[in-house]
Amino acid sequence: MTKSKRGKRAGEKKHCHRDNDNRTDYTAIDKDNAKFEAYYRTQGIIPDDEEFQKFWTCLKETLPTTWRFTGSRGHAVSVRNTLLTRHIPALTNTTFDGAAIPAPTALPWYPDQLAWQLTVGKQVIRRSPPFKQLQAFLVSETSSGNISRQEAVSMIPPLLMDVESHHTVLDMCAAPGSKTAQLIEAVHSGEEDRVAEASKRLNGASTSENGTAVETGEASEGLLGRSTGIVIANDADYKRSHLLIHQTKRLNTPNFIVTNYDATLYPPLKLSPLPAADGKPPQQQYLKFDRVLCDVPCSGDGTVRKNPLVWRDWNVGNGNGLWSTQARILVRGLQLLKVGGRLVYSTCSLNPVENEAVVHAAIERCGGTKVVEIVDVSDRLPGLLRRDGLTKWKVMDRDGTWFENWEEVRDKGEPYTDRLTRGMFPPEDQDAELAQMLKRSVRVYPHLQDTGGFFITVLSKKGPIKAAPEGEKVQTGGQKMKGVGTEGTDTAAAADQDTTMVEVAPSNGVKRALTDEEEADPGSPTKRQKLEEQNLEEPSPEDEKEPDEPAPLDFPSSEPKPAPKEQENTKETIHKKPRSNFNEDPFKYLPSTHPVLATIRQFYDVSRYFPQNNFLVRNAEGIPVRTIYYTSSLARQILTENEGRGVRFVHCGVKMFNKQEVQDPDACQWRIQSEGLPIIERWVGERRVVYLRQKETLRWLMKELFPRVEDCGEIKERMEGIGGGCCVLRVEVEGIDALVLPLWKSRYTLNLMLPKEERKAMLLRLFDDTEGPVDSTKAQREADARARKAAADATGNVVDQQEDDIKEAKDEDEDDDEKEDALVDVDE
Numbered sequence: 001m002t003k004s005k006r007g008k009r010a011g012e013k014k015h016c017h018r019d020n021d022n023r024t025d026y027t028a029i030d031k032d033n034a035k036f037e038a039y040y041r042t043q044g045i046i047p048d049d050e051e052f053q054k055f056w057t058c059l060k061e062t063l064p065t066t067w068r069f070t071g072s073r074g075h076a077v078s079v080r081n082t083l084l085t086r087h088i089p090a091l092t093n094t095t096f097d098g099a100a101i102p103a104p105t106a107l108p109w110y111p112d113q114l115a116w117q118l119t120v121g122k123q124v125i126r127r128s129p130p131f132k133q134l135q136a137f138l139v140s141e142t143s144s145g146n147i148s149r150q151e152a153v154s155m156i157p158p159l160l161m162d163v164e165s166h167h168t169v170l171d172m173c174a175a176p177g178s179k180t181a182q183l184i185e186a187v188h189s190g191e192e193d194r195v196a197e198a199s200k201r202l203n204g205a206s207t208s209e210n211g212t213a214v215e216t217g218e219a220s221e222g223l224l225g226r227s228t229g230i231v232i233a234n235d236a237d238y239k240r241s242h243l244l245i246h247q248t249k250r251l252n253t254p255n256f257i258v259t260n261y262d263a264t265l266y267p268p269l270k271l272s273p274l275p276a277a278d279g280k281p282p283q284q285q286y287l288k289f290d291r292v293l294c295d296v297p298c299s300g301d302g303t304v305r306k307n308p309l310v311w312r313d314w315n316v317g318n319g320n321g322l323w324s325t326q327a328r329i330l331v332r333g334l335q336l337l338k339v340g341g342r343l344v345y346s347t348c349s350l351n352p353v354e355n356e357a358v359v360h361a362a363i364e365r366c367g368g369t370k371v372v373e374i375v376d377v378s379d380r381l382p383g384l385l386r387r388d389g390l391t392k393w394k395v396m397d398r399d400g401t402w403f404e405n406w407e408e409v410r411d412k413g414e415p416y417t418d419r420l421t422r423g424m425f426p427p428e429d430q431d432a433e434l435a436q437m438l439k440r441s442v443r444v445y446p447h448l449q450d451t452g453g454f455f456i457t458v459l460s461k462k463g464p465i466k467a468a469p470e471g472e473k474v475q476t477g478g479q480k481m482k483g484v485g486t487e488g489t490d491t492a493a494a495a496d497q498d499t500t501m502v503e504v505a506p507s508n509g510v511k512r513a514l515t516d517e518e519e520a521d522p523g524s525p526t527k528r529q530k531l532e533e534q535n536l537e538e539p540s541p542e543d544e545k546e547p548d549e550p551a552p553l554d555f556p557s558s559e560p561k562p563a564p565k566e567q568e569n570t571k572e573t574i575h576k577k578p579r580s581n582f583n584e585d586p587f588k589y590l591p592s593t594h595p596v597l598a599t600i601r602q603f604y605d606v607s608r609y610f611p612q613n614n615f616l617v618r619n620a621e622g623i624p625v626r627t628i629y630y631t632s633s634l635a636r637q638i639l640t641e642n643e644g645r646g647v648r649f650v651h652c653g654v655k656m657f658n659k660q661e662v663q664d665p666d667a668c669q670w671r672i673q674s675e676g677l678p679i680i681e682r683w684v685g686e687r688r689v690v691y692l693r694q695k696e697t698l699r700w701l702m703k704e705l706f707p708r709v710e711d712c713g714e715i716k717e718r719m720e721g722i723g724g725g726c727c728v729l730r731v732e733v734e735g736i737d738a739l740v741l742p743l744w745k746s747r748y749t750l751n752l753m754l755p756k757e758e759r760k761a762m763l764l765r766l767f768d769d770t771e772g773p774v775d776s777t778k779a780q781r782e783a784d785a786r787a788r789k790a791a792a793d794a795t796g797n798v799v800d801q802q803e804d805d806i807k808e809a810k811d812e813d814e815d816d817d818e819k820e821d822a823l824v825d826v827d828e
């Protein structure tokens with residue numbers, strides 16, 4: 001790390017803050033907090049004094065900028081290669097004011113060199129030409145969604161989940177969604193190759209070779225090479241749940257659902273019932289998860305290097321106040337997990353009360369280590385420096401009194417017994433096995449690899465979780481433990497004979513269980529009321545966090561802006577929000593026989609193997625008005641089986657077709673959206689496919705907003721011969737990774753239907769073009785139109801105006817969902 005002063009990067013401005021938007025002046029914050037330091041010294045999280053000093057010094061230093069290349073592996077690797085081949089050589093051996101400036105480095109533990117870190121300050125970036133070029137690259141690829149700025153440590157939990165393409169995955173506290181994006185990428189891992197192979201096999205094969213697929217006329221997604229798993233991302237804050245849509249937008253995944261629940265009360269989701277057998281009625285099935293991520297709300301003191309308000313505001317009550325919610329979320333996650341499944345619990349806090357204590361309490365709650373085990377991940381992510389989880393810690397009350405164990409609290413009585421709980425303490429001597437297991441947790445400290453602080457535990461579920469008596473915690477060390485979510489015996493809503501979560505009081509009290517009926521109905525008023533009752537809890541410090549400090553590298557964060565102040569995710573907003581705030585259009589699947597789908601199939605000659613039942617629209621009438629979305633089959637099953645139950649589904653489906661004005665009466669009004677194209681392109685018939693093989697033609701199509709058909713060289717003839725409307729452009733140019741793009745053909749012009757930012761990023765990446773697209777054929781088109789009009793006037797014919805051509809071929813990004821875009825923050 002190159003630093004000119006403690007806490008400053010090479011070339012960093014002395015005062016780098018922004019106060020133009022009424023945010024806090026971070027430099028005015030004193031980076032000292034005696035209580036904060038004393039707390040961690042006393043906890044002994046780093047027993048060696050010298051090492052503790054290094055750790056503490058590091059907390060005051062600016063965090064390096066880190067990012068990840070996102071999207072499918074092939075795509076991410078292709079964008080990463082531009083960094084490797086074009087920028088890194090130019091950045092190596094760079095100096096600034098006579099000092100050596102370090103080039104970005106790949107995070108040693110992140111697979112395939114897809115995550116990077118940069119430690120230089122803004123001054124260098126602004127004044128050093130190669131760094132300026134790097135910045136332009138990062139800005140452009142971030143805007144187009146190919147790069148996601150994400151803290152290094154925050155990338156760890158999804159990597160330890162071992163997600164596979166058929167897995168059902170629940171991200172319980174997901175917003176803004178950087179980890180959700182990683183989970184989605186993992187579900188789709190290997191899909192490109194599988195689909196390529198399947199399409200070759202199915203499209204080329206005779207009917208009889210394809211067995212059942214042919215009989216039904218629709219192959220299963222597995223047979224098509226597509227991933228069959230799903231990611232459900234949830235957040236309790238309705239506004240923040242919409243951030244998840246933005247964050248994952250460029251991943252174009254049909255295997256994704258967003259929900260809006262308090263995770264402690266996450267409802268059971270119905271699946272199709274098992275068919276009746278042996279005279280018995282059909283058996284109701286509920287969704288259970290192969291993988292669950294509990295990246296819970298926390299005090300966030302591990303983020304102190306990018307969130308200096310921690311220095312000002314840290315107090316022990318923050319962590320203590322969150323313990324109950326964290327433990328209840330974890331218990332609910334374990335209940336929703338399949339036996340044999342894996343759950344990752346993580347926080348960006350260093351506090352054992354929010355970490356090991358929560359894991360300990362939840363395991364106890366669920367029946368001990370025979371039922372839930374901590375997985376040893378010490379051999380995973382080689383290159384990641386870490387420390388073991390703690391087995392011993394103390395608990396401090398907010399008045400500063402320290403307690404070694406629960407008995408001491410009990411002896412002192414109120415108010416401590418109100419504020420603290422048994423579950424916050426470490427395992428007692430008889431729980432030696434669990435204590436040893438806690439060591440398997442992962443603690444990442446900032447000074448080890450110049451990162452933020454983080455805590456991760458990987459849990460594996462060995463057996464069904466047993467029900468505890470209503471209103472009481474399972475026995476632990478001969479004592480009843482209150483305060484972690486308790487379970488009622490579950491019947492109808494049981495997802496696998498496991499038990500179902502019931503409601504408990506915010507701190508230590510215990511309330512009655514939800515009835516099965518209430519549990520099965522996520523919209524039940526009782527459940528709502530229970531959510532509202534939780535308003536009594538203190539707002540969580542996590543919820544009050546300020547936006548990020550500007551990072552040393554001035555390129556936009558891909559994380560959307562937190563909700564405006566009055567809508568921030570305080571617990572108050574989570575729980576007090578009137579129900580009517582939930583305002584989502586319904587999800588209505590179109591029957592495969594719908595005439596619009598029939599027209600689309602016919603025009604694009606869509607393979608009969610492509611699923612026909614997975615198209616939906618977002619209106620109660622089920623009418624394709626403007627957009628048709630596509631979802632995976634499992635997503636369809638979940639949405640349809642739970643229709644009418646009041647489930648708070650916020651999002652599902654990739655835009656596949658958009659209605660478009662067309663002049664050509666033979667053209668299909670429904671154009672393929674760039675979002676949906678990667679899903680359907682291999683199943684579109686050759687009559688709507690155009691091949692492009694020369695780099696210059698590609699440059700021309702990208703550069704010109706409305707290139708005239710007659711100027712398109714190599715593809716001119718093909719374009720003249722093809723009818724109007726949307727086509728699939730296959731780019732097979734030597735030296736460029738294969739591309740498939742949607743191309744619109746109007747009568748006289750063409751238009752690549754790409755979001756503006758993506759077009760700009762491609763121009764820069766592929767052609768070193770910093771200017772972006774232009775409309776240089778405008779004068780020529782106008783002249784052409786005038787000439788055509790004059791000719792028509794002379795003959796009495798009516799001709800279209802060039803404006804119609806343009807109207808027809810609007811740039812795709814104009815269609816972007818305004819609701820989503822309003823949430824985007826380009827944090828420059």
Ligand SMILES: C[S@@+](CC[C@H](N)C(=O)[O-])C[C@H]1O[C@@H](n2cnc3c(N)ncnc32)[C@H](O)[C@@H]1O
Pocket residue numbers: 154172173174175176177178179180234235236237240261262263264295296297298325569574
């Ligand atoms: C640490 S952040 C999650 C960060 C996210 N996993 C990521 O990687 O981008 C915690 C999130 O939990 C949400 N949250 C707070 N209380 C919750 C609850 N009871 N149930 C579900 N989500 C909750 C907050 O709104 C916040 O978005």
